[in-house]
Amino acid sequence: MMAERNRCISIEELPLHLIMEILSSGRLGAADLACLETSCRMFRGSHDMFPHKFRSMVEFAAFTLCRAQPVFASLPPSARRDLLDRCGGNWKKVLRFLQSVEQSSGTVATSAGNMQVTTGRYHTLLINDSSVYSCGSSLCGVLGHGQDVKQCVAFSQINFPCLSRVIHVSASHNHAAFVMQSGEVFTCGDNSSFCCGHGEIGRAIFRPTRIEAMTGVPCIQVATGLSFTVFLTRNGSVYTCGTNTHGQLGHGDNMDRPIPKNVEMFEGLGRVIQIAAGSSYTLAVTYDGTVHSFGSCTNFCLGHGDQHDELLPRAIQSFKRRNIHVVRVSAGDEHAVALDSSGCVYTWGRGYCGALGHGDENDKTSPELLISLKSQLAVQVCARKRKTFVLMDDGSAYAFGWMGFGSLGFSDRGSSDKVMKPRPLDSLKSHYISQISTGLYHTVAVTNRGLVFGFGDNERAQLGHEWLSGCLEPTEIIIQQKEESDMAAES
Structure with a gap:
């Protein structure tokens, strides 16, 4: 009896319904399912158990997992069909797209743990599982290491006054914000504009507070703009605080807010699923795929075809007229980028230096499809100072702009050149890029193996290298381990 109990059981001996429960449990990703289908014959068959439109149990499992994805659940039937067509009828590829999009605005799963990178003006923040690291200039305390730390030449761990782990981080010009697993939000940095949300305390905040x-208002995401902050709660509400000169807080006026206030108009517009903060404007995507924008329209960043500031959230009609379901947006300093449910990319705003990727420097007053990437399946968009990055579902990256x-990251181009159309980042083609973030003059990328690469300016150690002034091509950044950080703190 004991020998029988300890006998190893082949997976082929398990009942099919139990195998399906394992495949669709949510613990396997698209790559895992593809490996199973390739390596084991039993997973390639349908066993007459599934509808004929699914050629294998793995395909049916992928379809089941797709239905559980928040992005897929929000899509109308026509958008679901379009996505499946774009993926060649392959549900594993649909799942890979959905999982990549879901992670693009938060932490990404890598073989080294969950990670997220975000780049500020002269600094970089990185989540690596339960720890958060920062490097670069600590102007006004933005690195979160205390008043005595002016600069960190390597990624150094930030200490938080609670046990809850950080699940999301945002870095901007001079302040940073952290969302905890509990839903609490911590901020640090320059608070002269009240953007840190601690009331009318004008002094700098040197440690996460x-x-x-x-x-009592748990959050899932935060976006830091220039002197203002946007919060997304678990129930899809939006709160804002800080400078409100152009209406970027969305309350219908120009009054600054020292503590976060609910943007009440969203209560009637539907649940918000993602937010982005530009220099002085805000973008918010609602569950139905509508993009709402408010704040400054100096560079046509609001996408309404004019240059009028908006004090309240206003839907970008260009998307709605074309039945384009947007799933993610990125707000640059002078331009914006959007990703739709079929993996297509749209840009608008100021076209200086080719930041919009259309082959010229013309401004676009409303969103325009990036035709040169139409044959690709994009999963993440990232805009900042006159440049744009787009990640594809195969782990490749494209870049354009200044x-x-x-x-x-193009070593064959001058440090002040312009790249007018999307160009593949061949220097990282041997790696699968899972996430990318670009700051004022530097960029950092994370691979699916948990490797971190940086390129651009490093004068203030924002790339985590002590002796380099800059990197024209991606250079690996070593993360200081926790025990090393503890030793350094004790000494």
Whole structure:
């Protein structure tokens, strides 16, 4: 009896319904399912158990997992069909797209754990599983290491006054914000504009400090703009605080807010699923795929075809007229980028230096499809100072715009050159890029193996290298381990 109990059981001996429960449990990704289908014959068959439109149990499992994805659940039937067609009828590829999009605005799963990278003006923040690291200039305390730390030449761990782990981080010009697993939000950095949300305290915040005004309002995402902050709650509401000169807080006026206030108009517009903050404007995507924008329209960043500031959220009609279901947006300093449910990319705003990727420097007053990438399946878009990055579902990256100290990663181009159309980042083609973030003059990417690469300006150690002034091509950044950080702190 004991020998029989300890006998190894082949997976082929298990009942099919139990195998299907394992495949569709949510613990396997698209790549895992593809490997199973390739390596084991039993997974390639349908066993007469599934509808004829699914050629294998793995395909049916992928379809089941797709239905559980939040992005897929929000799509109308026509958008689901379009996505499946774009993926060649392959549900594993649909699942890979959905999972990549879901992770693009938060942490990504790598073989080294969950990671997220975000780049600020002269600094970089990185989540690596339960720890958060920062490097670069600590102007106004933005690195979160205390008043005595002016600069970190390597990624150094930030200490938080609570046990809850950080699940999301945002870095901007001079302040940073962290969302905890508990839903609490911590901020640090320059608070002269009240963007840190701690009330009318004009002094700098040198260590991550919990926003008491958000107690009982759990958040899932935060976006830091220039002197203002946007919060997305678990129930899809939006809160804002800080400078409101152009209406970027969305309350219908120009009054600054020292603590986060609910953007009440969204209560009647539907649940918000993603937010982005530009220099002085805000973008928000609702569950139905509508993009709402408000704030400054100086560079046509609001996408309404004019240059009028919007004090309240306003839907971008260009998308709605064409039945385009947007799933993610990125707000640059002078331009914006959107990703739709079929993996197509749209840009608008100021076209200086080719930041919009259309082959010229013309401004676009409303979103325009990036035709040169139409045959590709994009999963993440990232815009900042006159440059744009687009990640594809195969792990490749494209970049265009202003080289700016080499921050596009093309070593054969000058540090102030312009790349007018999307160009593949061949220097990283041997790696699968899972996430990318670009700051003022530097860029950092994370691979599916948990490797971190940086390129561009490093004068203030924002790339985590002590002796380099800059990197014209991606260079690996070593993350200081926790025990090393503890030893350094004790010494």
